Amino acid sequence: MTTTTGIPAATGALGTARTRVEGRDKVTGAARYTGDIPLPELAHGWLVLSTVARGRVRSVESEAVLAMPGVLAVLHHQNAPRINLDYVGMIGRPDPIIGVFQQDRVPFRGWPVALVVAERPEQAREAAEQLVVHYDQEPHDVTFYAGHPGAYTPEDSPFGRAEETKGDVEAELAASAFVVDAEYTTPEEHHNPMEPHAATAHWDGGRLEVLDSNQGSTWVATELAQIFSLDPGSVRVRSEHVGGGFGSKTVRPTQVAAAMAATVLQRPVRVVMTRRQMFSAIGYRSPTAQRVRLGADASGKLRALDHRSECLTSTVHEFIERSASVGRVLYDAPAHHTSDRVVRLDVPTPTFMRGPGEAPGSFALECALDELAEKSGIDPIELRVRNEPDRGPISGLPFSSRNLVACMEEGSRRFGWADRDPRPGLRREGRWLLGTGMAAASFHSGVGPSTAAVTAEANGTFTVRINAADIGTGARTAIALVAADALGVDPERVRVVMADSDLGPAMFAGGSMGTRSWAWAVSMAVAELRERLALGGNIPPEGITARSDTSEAIGALAQKERHSFGAQFAEVAVDVTSGEVRVRRMLGIFAAGRIVNPLTARNQLVGGMIWGISMALHEEAIRDRASGGHVGPDLAGYHFAANADVPLVEADWVDDPDPDDPVGIKGVGEVGIVGAAAAIANAVWHATGVRHRHLPIRPDRVLSAGTNVPEHRPGA
Numbered sequence: 001m002t003t004t005t006g007i008p009a010a011t012g013a014l015g016t017a018r019t020r021v022e023g024r025d026k027v028t029g030a031a032r033y034t035g036d037i038p039l040p041e042l043a044h045g046w047l048v049l050s051t052v053a054r055g056r057v058r059s060v061e062s063e064a065v066l067a068m069p070g071v072l073a074v075l076h077h078q079n080a081p082r083i084n085l086d087y088v089g090m091i092g093r094p095d096p097i098i099g100v101f102q103q104d105r106v107p108f109r110g111w112p113v114a115l116v117v118a119e120r121p122e123q124a125r126e127a128a129e130q131l132v133v134h135y136d137q138e139p140h141d142v143t144f145y146a147g148h149p150g151a152y153t154p155e156d157s158p159f160g161r162a163e164e165t166k167g168d169v170e171a172e173l174a175a176s177a178f179v180v181d182a183e184y185t186t187p188e189e190h191h192n193p194m195e196p197h198a199a200t201a202h203w204d205g206g207r208l209e210v211l212d213s214n215q216g217s218t219w220v221a222t223e224l225a226q227i228f229s230l231d232p233g234s235v236r237v238r239s240e241h242v243g244g245g246f247g248s249k250t251v252r253p254t255q256v257a258a259a260m261a262a263t264v265l266q267r268p269v270r271v272v273m274t275r276r277q278m279f280s281a282i283g284y285r286s287p288t289a290q291r292v293r294l295g296a297d298a299s300g301k302l303r304a305l306d307h308r309s310e311c312l313t314s315t316v317h318e319f320i321e322r323s324a325s326v327g328r329v330l331y332d333a334p335a336h337h338t339s340d341r342v343v344r345l346d347v348p349t350p351t352f353m354r355g356p357g358e359a360p361g362s363f364a365l366e367c368a369l370d371e372l373a374e375k376s377g378i379d380p381i382e383l384r385v386r387n388e389p390d391r392g393p394i395s396g397l398p399f400s401s402r403n404l405v406a407c408m409e410e411g412s413r414r415f416g417w418a419d420r421d422p423r424p425g426l427r428r429e430g431r432w433l434l435g436t437g438m439a440a441a442s443f444h445s446g447v448g449p450s451t452a453a454v455t456a457e458a459n460g461t462f463t464v465r466i467n468a469a470d471i472g473t474g475a476r477t478a479i480a481l482v483a484a485d486a487l488g489v490d491p492e493r494v495r496v497v498m499a500d501s502d503l504g505p506a507m508f509a510g511g512s513m514g515t516r517s518w519a520w521a522v523s524m525a526v527a528e529l530r531e532r533l534a535l536g537g538n539i540p541p542e543g544i545t546a547r548s549d550t551s552e553a554i555g556a557l558a559q560k561e562r563h564s565f566g567a568q569f570a571e572v573a574v575d576v577t578s579g580e581v582r583v584r585r586m587l588g589i590f591a592a593g594r595i596v597n598p599l600t601a602r603n604q605l606v607g608g609m610i611w612g613i614s615m616a617l618h619e620e621a622i623r624d625r626a627s628g629g630h631v632g633p634d635l636a637g638y639h640f641a642a643n644a645d646v647p648l649v650e651a652d653w654v655d656d657p658d659p660d661d662p663v664g665i666k667g668v669g670e671v672g673i674v675g676a677a678a679a680i681a682n683a684v685w686h687a688t689g690v691r692h693r694h695l696p697i698r699p700d701r702v703l704s705a706g707t708n709v710p711e712h713r714p715g716a
């Protein structure tokens with residue numbers, strides 16, 4: 001029997017490789033994404049974004065475009081319905097960008113200033129491009145750099161503390177045998193999922209119905225009810241198939257603008273963003289400037305760890321990229337200081353992007369560890385093993401489980417680390433210098449309250465109902481496996497109904513918390529259902545349904561440091577004549593809790609690692625100081641790793657069930673990107689003897705830095 005604590009007896013389904021249950025629908029086109037769903041009387045809204053980076057909208061000349069074919073309305077700050085932004089939402093106060101058309105102030109280039117609605121999307125687009133908006137422009141500042149005088153220490157928030165200090169960093173550094181003091185930067189990066197942000201809103205019998213592309217319909221429905229001052233039961237949000245989110249698909253201007261226009265026109269309205277609009281209106285990862293100082297004794301044991309990071313946010317909302325937090329989990333030292341500071345600029349508000357905090361933070365910290373390994377002459381893995389904490393370095397809490405050493409050992413064995421000569425610049429193959437590098441990874445394992453219902457149907461099948469979101473991860477399949485395992489039946493007999501706010505509240509697909517949160521609720525409902533089925537008797541035509549709510553169980557969870565861990569390994573080849581860096585192979589070994597579906601879990605981890613390649617070598621959004629906007633805000637101008645850049649990437653895991661989770665899950669969504677860029681940067685150093693501390697490691701940077709290799713090169 002399944003219980004709500006401890007790991008249920010495996011019945012075979014959990015941990016077996018299953019292709020996505022909706023995979024056939026997706027590849028045949030039967031699966032419909034929000035922008036594809038037909039509705040009678042559907043009108044199309046096109047967002048108009050500001051072309052100045054700071055100022056006020058003086059006038060919107062809507063008359064001319066209202067005369068254009070098919071145009072139904074132009075909404076802007078002077079005529080749009082008033083809405084409510086004075087609430088605390090799922091992650092605090094809302095970003096004012098979702099309060100579209102409420103005032104004339106323009107806080108950055110790409111701020112929504114109008115919505116043109118027409119019968120057809122082409123008509124809406126044509127009219128939106130013709131719409132003349134006059135601005136009173138003001139001088140703007142969009143330039144981020146280390147030590148910006150406007151940087152400040154933000155308030156602590158539920159997402160983390162801005163600063164943590166213990167011990168005397170300066171004294172410990174002064175007493176250290178080896179010291180590293182280095183500055184690292186990461187650029188502005190964008191998630192830009194394949195499916196653009198899209199929402200369709202209409203009123204149906206007094207209810208606001210929204211077909212959306214989001215990471216959590218509970219979140220979106222709850223906030224839309226607040227925004228439009230509606231009873232929560234008067235909003236329904238569905239999000240059946242989602243083509244990627246990565247942190248960007250929360251409440252955005254799409255849903256609010258669509259609902260506003262549907263209210264004004266009293267007919268269904270769809271708003272889909274363009275790729276270029278997504279570069280300013282959905283959030284992104286802030287650039288970072290980070291300084292890491294490490295001090296170690298002669299044995300490599302850390303005496304001081306000091307990680308200071310700066311990031312940016314907009315003038316209208318504070319979002320902190322918590323890069324310094326990763327060191328609060330990975331390494332302890334008698335003197336330990338970590339802080340995140342932020343500067344407000346005339347730019348869009350950044351947001352959560354895969355591995356928020358840990359992804360850029362691990363680049364700096366794990367490169368600094370590699371520099372310490374070089375200085376101390378201690379192998380990078382051995383150095384990390386010697387600095388394994390037995391408790392949370394800052395919290396003092398025990399780890400639920402911490403199998404980082406096992407990841408490094410297994411990775412070392414499979415990657416062939418033992419054969420590595422630590423000296424840089426020794427391996428050469430024609431014009432290519434070869435090197436290998438590694439890095440550690442961690443990402444917090446969280447869980448959010450969820451409700452679920454599981455029905456034993458009269459025909460012998462089971463239906464799971466939960467407001468989960470499958471943003472492309474295979475969540476639907478994972479939920480079916482969890483339910484089948486707990487029920488002791490073949491997964492073919494389980495149907496999953498999800499992504500509908502009418503199913504009741506559930507965790508969103510974010511923070512690597514989705515599968516763990518939903519699995520908890522599903523296994524709890526199944527336990528209840530099994531008890532009722534054990535009473536015997538026939539199943540009535542409407543079936544037998546058991547419901548669960550994990551709020552109480554999650555509230556009672558023991559306070560521990562809960563994280564997924566990993567060890568990343570990379571081999572690179574650097575062409576010293578062109579500056580090109582090629583990743584030749586990558587291996588990631590993770591300790592990420594119980595793996596529900598090896599096929600889709602591997603997708604997640606490999607996807608994260610490929611993003612690490614992209615982060616290390618390609619991704620960088622360039623802001624133009626003069627206009628305040630991007631240079632090349634599209635997927636031609638914004639480079640990212642494509643097929644030809646991606647070599648053999650392997651991800652695997654060690655046994656690591658979370659002892660306090662009913663299913664043993666931790667989460668695999670984000671840990672794959674953590675440390676990946678550092679492993680590559682460390683490999684570039686090993687190849688060339690030159691440290692690259694600024695991402696991306698572009699050919700021009702490699703060329704101008706040159707190499708620092710010994711004259712003697714065996715086999716040259």
Ligand code: MOS
Nearest residue numbers: 247353354510511
């Ligand atoms: Mo994730 S960045 O929490 O979707």
